[in-house]
Amino acid sequence: MPRCPVCGDPIELASTPAAPFCGERCRTIDLGRWLGEAYSLPETRLRESDDPDQAVAEE
Numbered sequence: 001m002p003r004c005p006v007c008g009d010p011i012e013l014a015s016t017p018a019a020p021f022c023g024e025r026c027r028t029i030d031l032g033r034w035l036g037e038a039y040s041l042p043e044t045r046l047r048e049s050d051d052p053d054q055a056v057a058e059e
């Protein structure tokens, strides 16, 4: 069974309108995190395209 990536609760995709999250609250939280990362890690994103070998090693 898939789990909510925010709180880790198991969810049923068929009966969860906010899937893959357990609810609107967790979906909003995840969106906020994702936007925060996009703004705070521009240097990492650039470096990955410059040096693919290093990007793999860091992963």
Ligand SMILES: [Zn+2]
Pocket (backbone or CB within 6 Å): 004, 005, 006, 007, 008, 009, 021, 022, 023, 026
């Ligand atoms: Zn959740």
